[in-house]
Amino acid sequence: MIRRRDAWLRFAIKPLVFGLCLAPFLWLVWGVFYDGLGPNPVEAITHRTGDWTLRLLLVTLAVTPLRRLSGWYLPLRLRRMLGLFAFFYAVLHFLTWIWLDQGFQWSAAVADVVKRPYITLGFSALLMLVPLAVTSTRGWMRRLGVNWKRLHRLIYVIAGAGVVHYLWLVKADYLEPALYGLALGVLLAARLRRPWFLTRPSAAARAVQRPRVTP
Amino acid sequence: MPVLIKKPDSIPSSEITDRKVWESRRRFMREAAVLGIGAGLAALAPPASALLTGPGRNPRIPNVVESPLSTGETPTEYDDITTYNNFYELGTGKSDPAANAGSLKTRPWEIRVEGECERPGTIGIEEILRAFTQEERVYRLRCVEAWAMVIPWVGFPLGDLLKRFKPTSKAKYVAFETLQDPKQLPGQERRVLDWPYREGLRMDEAMHPLTILATGLYDELLPGQDGAPIRLVVPWKYGFKSIKSIVSIRFTETQPVTTWSDLAPREYGFYANVNPKVDHPRWSQKYQRMIGASIFASRRPTLMFNGYADQVADLYRGMDLRKFF
Numbered sequence: 204m205i206r207r208r209d210a211w212l213r214f215a216i217k218p219l220v221f222g223l224c225l226a227p228f229l230w231l232v233w234g235v236f237y238d239g240l241g242p243n244p245v246e247a248i249t250h251r252t253g254d255w256t257l258r259l260l261l262v263t264l265a266v267t268p269l270r271r272l273s274g275w276y277l278p279l280r281l282r283r284m285l286g287l288f289a290f291f292y293a294v295l296h297f298l299t300w301i302w303l304d305q306g307f308q309w310s311a312a313v314a315d316v317v318k319r320p321y322i323t324l325g326f327s328a329l330l331m332l333v334p335l336a337v338t339s340t341r342g343w344m345r346r347l348g349v350n351w352k353r354l355h356r357l358i359y360v361i362a363g364a365g366v367v368h369y370l371w372l373v374k375a376d377y378l379e380p381a382l383y384g385l386a387l388g389v390l391l392a393a394r395l396r397r398p399w400f401l402t403r404p405s406a407a408a409r410a411v412q413r414p415r416v417t418p
Numbered sequence: 419m420p421v422l423i424k425k426p427d428s429i430p431s432s433e434i435t436d437r438k439v440w441e442s443r444r445r446f447m448r449e450a451a452v453l454g455i456g457a458g459l460a461a462l463a464p465p466a467s468a469l470l471t472g473p474g475r476n477p478r479i480p481n482v483v484e485s486p487l488s489t490g491e492t493p494t495e496y497d498d499i500t501t502y503n504n505f506y507e508l509g510t511g512k513s514d515p516a517a518n519a520g521s522l523k524t525r526p527w528e529i530r531v532e533g534e535c536e537r538p539g540t541i542g543i544e545e546i547l548r549a550f551t552q553e554e555r556v557y558r559l560r561c562v563e564a565w566a567m568v569i570p571w572v573g574f575p576l577g578d579l580l581k582r583f584k585p586t587s588k589a590k591y592v593a594f595e596t597l598q599d600p601k602q603l604p605g606q607e608r609r610v611l612d613w614p615y616r617e618g619l620r621m622d623e624a625m626h627p628l629t630i631l632a633t634g635l636y637d638e639l640l641p642g643q644d645g646a647p648i649r650l651v652v653p654w655k656y657g658f659k660s661i662k663s664i665v666s667i668r669f670t671e672t673q674p675v676t677t678w679s680d681l682a683p684r685e686y687g688f689y690a691n692v693n694p695k696v697d698h699p700r701w702s703q704k705y706q707r708m709i710g711a712s713i714f715a716s717r718r719p720t721l722m723f724n725g726y727a728d729q730v731a732d733l734y735r736g737m738d739l740r741k742f743f
Contacts, residue, residue: 244713306716376510378622
């Protein structure tokens with residue numbers, strides 16, 4: 204049984220999720236060659252790679268609450284891939300900015316990282332993702348032991364920075380970054396030991412409840 | 419106010435090329451260019467009067483004349499100008515305005531003109547198209563978001579319209595308002611901005627010959643997403659100053675409240691002159707990305723007053739442009 208489940212995971216589910224995660228990238232590549240990115244392709248690539256970084260960060264963060272709620276272990280086995288894809292899109296997002304947008308004008312780029320808070324934040328989030336990607340292997344998990352989990356808690360900071368990075372670059376319509384923020388808030392709240400929206404009154408609490416007085 | 423630019427007094431009709439002639443000439447030139455023989459032929463061709471023609475999606479504007487105030491730069495494609503818009507009244511995404519413009523009804527349309535003037539009143543769009551010679555003005559457009567286009571507007575000097583209503587000596591500024599009607603402009607159902615959109619100019623800016631009211635682009639009536647039926651175009655200022663779908667013009671004695679400046683005064687000033695030396699607090703204004711350029715094209719340096727410094731720098735002499743950004 205277990206072996207069959209592993210085979211499913213290895214030969215069906217993982218390739219499927221891999222394909223799904225890669226699809227936005229392939230779509231972008233198609234757009235570059237077939238003029239499918241609209242009048243401002245550089246902006247389109249920047250926005251889409253940014254969007255997918257945030258989405259995949261949130262999907263990665265959804266794994267733990269999903270397991271807790273459903274007792275389902277499958278998402279946990281996909282988490283590394285999801286996280287690495289978030290990193291992949293973050294790197295593409297950065298490359299788009301430094302190459303297509305800034306044209307490798309390093310001095311201007313450095314000035315922007317220093318002067319523009321939203322870029323400072325986005326760049327910091329990218330830097331924080333690097334050690335997480337590097338230590339995502341089984342070997343590093345073993346080597347770091349309990350510290351691995353501590354290190355990977357950085358993901359909360361990174362996701363928060365990502366949402367604020369988006370919020371700070373918007374001109375007036377805060378709807379989308381607010382939705383990402385809301386999703387992140389829910390995913391973080393679901394990690395609390397006893398999320399308020401999942402708690403049932405305990406037996407003790409019920410016992411204290413007074414019987415309703417009926418006339 | 420010093421007149422800095424010579425206006426063509428009048429263009430005799432004998433000098434205006436018949437549409438059929440220039441249309442066929444342009445078509446020929448385009449095809450010749452495709453065949454790779456454009457360079458040789460261009461040298462032979464006379465300095466053609468060549469209005470830029472659109473794809474025929476909207477009615478043609480008759481009797482459009484060329485203007486010496488046009489730039490010779492290659493205009494941005496019609497499809498790019500009409501699918502990449504900031505017009506939050508029709509949605510906040512760049513492609514939203516084109517998708518939602520169908521609900522905007524541009525006929526009948528009236529502009530109310532009032533405030534510090536002797537003859538307040540209204541003027542309809544048909545009257546505007548009839549009474550003012552429509553000129554092709556190929557202008558650079560620089561958005562505050564650091565992208566840019568070159569747009570062949572059709573329009574006429576704002577000053578010509580303003581003079582009709584006889585502004586008094588108290589008229590120091592001109593305030594404009596966009597239509598407010600969420601049924602026609604569904605983006606107004608959400609309070610992203612403090613509707614209606616408001617903009618304003620100092621009187622001398624409004625009377626400057628470069629400042630126009632545009633009724634069309636590429637020889638055709640404006641599509642809704644570009645601010646139909648009539649919008650302001652001030653080519654040396656960031657695009658958000660060029661208010662769209664205008665229903666109200668008011669002469670005022672004091673500086674009017676303007677939408678973006680009111681929303682974020684640290685980021686958007688009343689003047690909003692294109693200035694590579696004064697950054698937006700959140701991004702640099704030194705460079706601009708040309709819409710329609712190759713994905714690998716580098717950004718271009720942004721020019722002071724969007725390249726119109728010779729014509730407009732005098733308006734701001736002695737002013738600290740860092741303070742009055």
